Amino acid sequence: MEIYLDNSSTTKPYKEVVKKMIYALEVDYANPSSLHKKGVQVEKNIKNIRQNIARTIGAKDKEIFFVSGATEANNWILKKIVNKRKNHIITSSIEHPSVLQTLKDIEKEGIEVTYLKVDKNGIINLEELKNCIKENTALISIMHVNNEVGSIQPILEIGKHLKTLKEKVYFHVDGVQSYTKINFRPSKYNIDFLSVSAHKIHGPKGIGFLYIKENSNIKPFFSGGSQEFGLRSGTENVPGIYGMDEAVRISNENLEQRIKKISDLKELLKKEIIKNIENIKINTPENSVCHILNISFYGIKGEVLLHYLEQKNVYVSTGSACSSKKKGSHVLNEMNLSSDEIEGAIRFSLSDSNTEEEIIEAVKILKESIKDLRFIIKRKR
Numbered sequence: 303m304e305i306y307l308d309n310s311s312t313t314k315p316y317k318e319v320v321k322k323m324i325y326a327l328e329v330d331y332a333n334p335s336s337l338h339k340k341g342v343q344v345e346k347n348i349k350n351i352r353q354n355i356a357r358t359i360g361a362k363d364k365e366i367f368f369v370s371g372a373t374e375a376n377n378w379i380l381k382k383i384v385n386k387r388k389n390h391i392i393t394s395s396i397e398h399p400s401v402l403q404t405l406k407d408i409e410k411e412g413i414e415v416t417y418l419k420v421d422k423n424g425i426i427n428l429e430e431l432k433n434c435i436k437e438n439t440a441l442i443s444i445m446h447v448n449n450e451v452g453s454i455q456p457i458l459e460i461g462k463h464l465k466t467l468k469e470k471v472y473f474h475v476d477g478v479q480s481y482t483k484i485n486f487r488p489s490k491y492n493i494d495f496l497s498v499s500a501h502k503i504h505g506p507k508g509i510g511f512l513y514i515k516e517n518s519n520i521k522p523f524f525s526g527g528s529q530e531f532g533l534r535s536g537t538e539n540v541p542g543i544y545g546m547d548e549a550v551r552i553s554n555e556n557l558e559q560r561i562k563k564i565s566d567l568k569e570l571l572k573k574e575i576i577k578n579i580e581n582i583k584i585n586t587p588e589n590s591v592c593h594i595l596n597i598s599f600y601g602i603k604g605e606v607l608l609h610y611l612e613q614k615n616v617y618v619s620t621g622s623a624c625s626s627k628k629k630g631s632h633v634l635n636e637m638n639l640s641s642d643e644i645e646g647a648i649r650f651s652l653s654d655s656n657t658e659e660e661i662i663e664a665v666k667i668l669k670e671s672i673k674d675l676r677f678i679i680k681r682k683r
């Protein structure tokens with residue numbers, strides 16, 4: 303049995319997604335900008351898809367922009383909202399590298415960035431954020447859910463506070479790990495920009511959407527043939543958009559039930575690990591997203607455990623997939639974990655495709671693997 307518990311890195315596309323993408327490649331292959339009827343048909347379908355996606359977050363069609371994924375969406379907002387007068391951005395120290403690295407790049411060009419610290423639960427301090435807002439603050443960019451530990455940031459409270467300010471401060475939320483995992487609407491949260499990647503919700507890779515609130519003064523990201531309302535030029539990724547449509551549709555069906563199912567699986571996983579394995583530390587806070595569980599196994603190197611488990615067909619992650627090739631998780635570092643705890647950390651991330659049977663089997667394999675590894679380490683000493 304293959305047990306895939308790395309759904310925060312990416313998910314397996316739903317069968318319907320694959321089918322729809324094949325249809326786009328085989329039948330609806332025309333350019334949506336073409337004037338003939340084949341092109342017009344694709345254009346019409348894309349219009350409907352934009353509407354479908356907009357509905358899931360209570361947005362208007364024209365507020366949804368197709369992008370290559372959240373990395374592009376995050377780059378777009380961070381690079382194109384600032385100007386000479388408004389050149390300060392506030393973020394957290396545990397953002398995804400697509401935010402942190404972009405900010406490092408634009409800092410070199412004179413943009414000022416404030417990095418908010420997080421507490422031991424991986425959560426920013428709201429008062430600190432409020433105190434950091436200055437006359438030249440253009441944007442606050444805070445992820446909704448952290449991809450490594452699953453902590454949830456107080457975005458409702460941030461949005462509420464920003465609404466009370468005399469001068470507009472834009473609010474960008476990286477919603478990659480929260481879209482379809484938390485039932486929320488950007489408009490109610492006073493969010494101006496929301497980034498989402500389709501491959502995290504059983505859709506294809508290389509496609510996502512960016513919500514841009516109407517009348518936001520954002521500059522275009524790509525210049526060219528004026529696609530995406532003139533703000534993001536380039537021929538549309540039609541198979542990707544069709545595939546994302548299916549993923550969005552399915553993962554929003556019975557949303558509350560889906561969230562409950564994933565949440566129950568996570569509770570089972572946590573309970574079974576606590577019951578069966580000693581010397582661990584749960585790094586995911588109590589009040590966290592439904593699908594992420596990060597645990598440190600003392601005395602064990604997470605990377606060694608990951609490869610041990612992979613031989614038994616269990617797939618997990620150390621930190622996030624993007625940063626896992628670098629040394630030590632910046633998120634766990636910021637949460638003040640010891641080097642042993644950081645080294646021994648494993649992230650389990652679930653989806654509604656997982657089953658209870660898989661969880662029980664995974665913990666059985668995990669228990670045996672940890673026993674083996676701890677025994678080998680003891681003998682070496």
Ligand code: PLP
Pocket residue numbers: 310311370371372373374398400445447448449476478479499501508622623624
């Ligand atoms: N933001 C978060 C929180 C993520 O987890 C990821 C991917 O892991 C991204 C952004 C980047 O998404 P993509 O690689 O699809 O552009």
